[in-house]
Amino acid sequence: MRVDLPGVVLVGTAHVSAKSVEEVKQVLAEVQPDTVVVELDPPRYKALMDKQAWEETPMSALLKGGQAYFVLAQTLLASHQKRMSKEGGADPGAEMLEAVRFAEGSKKDLVLADRDIGVTFKRAWRRMGAREKGRISWEFMKAFSGADEVLDTDEIMEEDALSAMMEELARIAPSVKTVVLDERDAVLASRIQEARAKGGKVVAVLGAGHVAGVAKYLEDPRTIPERAPLETVPPKGFPLGAAIGFALIGLVIAVFAWQLYLGVTTGDFEKLKDIAVTWALFTGGGAALGALAALAHPLSILSAMVVAPLKPLRPTIGTGPIVGFIEAWLRKPTIGDFQAVRRVEKLGDFYRNRVLRVLLVAAFTGLGAQIGFLLALTYVVPAGFF
Numbered sequence: 001m002r003v004d005l006p007g008v009v010l011v012g013t014a015h016v017s018a019k020s021v022e023e024v025k026q027v028l029a030e031v032q033p034d035t036v037v038v039e040l041d042p043p044r045y046k047a048l049m050d051k052q053a054w055e056e057t058p059m060s061a062l063l064k065g066g067q068a069y070f071v072l073a074q075t076l077l078a079s080h081q082k083r084m085s086k087e088g089g090a091d092p093g094a095e096m097l098e099a100v101r102f103a104e105g106s107k108k109d110l111v112l113a114d115r116d117i118g119v120t121f122k123r124a125w126r127r128m129g130a131r132e133k134g135r136i137s138w139e140f141m142k143a144f145s146g147a148d149e150v151l152d153t154d155e156i157m158e159e160d161a162l163s164a165m166m167e168e169l170a171r172i173a174p175s176v177k178t179v180v181l182d183e184r185d186a187v188l189a190s191r192i193q194e195a196r197a198k199g200g201k202v203v204a205v206l207g208a209g210h211v212a213g214v215a216k217y218l219e220d221p222r223t224i225p226e227r228a229p230l231e232t233v234p235p236k237g238f239p240l241g242a243a244i245g246f247a248l249i250g251l252v253i254a255v256f257a258w259q260l261y262l263g264v265t266t267g268d269f270e271k272l273k274d275i276a277v278t279w280a281l282f283t284g285g286g287a288a289l290g291a292l293a294a295l296a297h298p299l300s301i302l303s304a305m306v307v308a309p310l311k312p313l314r315p316t317i318g319t320g321p322i323v324g325f326i327e328a329w330l331r332k333p334t335i336g337d338f339q340a341v342r343r344v345e346k347l348g349d350f351y352r353n354r355v356l357r358v359l360l361v362a363a364f365t366g367l368g369a370q371i372g373f374l375l376a377l378t379y380v381v382p383a384g385f386f
Helices: 018-031 042-049 051-055 059-064 068-088 094-105 117-127 130-145 159-172 174-197 208-219 240-266 270-293 298-313 319-331 335-343 347-352 354-385
Strands: 002-005 008-013 035-038 109-112 202-207
Touching: 002 208, 008 018, 008 208, 018 094, 018 202, 035 094, 035 174, 042 094, 042 117, 094 109, 094 202, 109 174, 117 174, 130 174, 174 202, 174 208, 202 208, 240 270, 240 298, 240 354, 270 298, 270 319, 270 354, 298 319, 298 354, 319 354, 347 354
Parallel strands: 008 202, 035 109, 035 202
Antiparallel strands: 002 008
């Protein structure tokens, strides 16, 4: 799919189509542009250019760098595109790689025009309601499991098929369609227009689904919205669940504070000791049993026993994520393990894949800690105040 505009040629591609790779080659050879624009952001550019380094990157390094959303979004895209590539005959991103190599090999300007994928993912998730999150989570589960059928990339290149796909996405989660397609159309058009304004010939390689929207903006650049608001993450709404959790934790702290006061004033700390031991046994024991069920590393199980009872001292940080991070540090899963998730077929594979093992440890430990927390409350609160 090719659209010629004054100073710009848009090449619409299917990201896993061998035909798209050939079309990109032909257009670049014919136009000989001064600037090549690609639908990539810097993190995806790095992952595409050095795939081995990306796959061997320890997850802990990315999580410490605050790139968890990027890891998740990149893996979901890779899972979806990998299945499509069976039909299309090209590796995911091959046409983008072709454009990048042309620009770098001929020393032309290269523009990474897409919005950071982590920002896109966060904006989409923040805007979704509970019902949309449920629907989209189901679609992601099918994408990981391969339950949905492989798409015909020849049909994807047809405008009617693209429109149908966007309509389906809008039906499942309208806010996602707005963020993933409409907003990115504006961001892409903004950067393409900046490249065009510098003079010379520009070739922009985009996913076919963006071509119509970007072309409409470029036909009248005055309609392109300001980019900065589209590259920020909207604030979170009021977290009702978190408020309830804080209230319960506050109740526990009040129990211990009251018993400490009674102990200091009466000199009798026996009840405080009894409550503390019960609290530690229920919360630490529940978390440890959860970690054990996930076949966690022995040090992770021990950590769960220590970390869970201290929950009131860190109300915003759950026990599961802490123990999961410890498990990741001990097991050292890589991005390659993360991308192998889509090949999981049996329950036993969950325990053999280091990423899924970490997720199981975090989930089971958190669940065990929560059950222990609630059970402990049934004893601690009555005993503490009455």
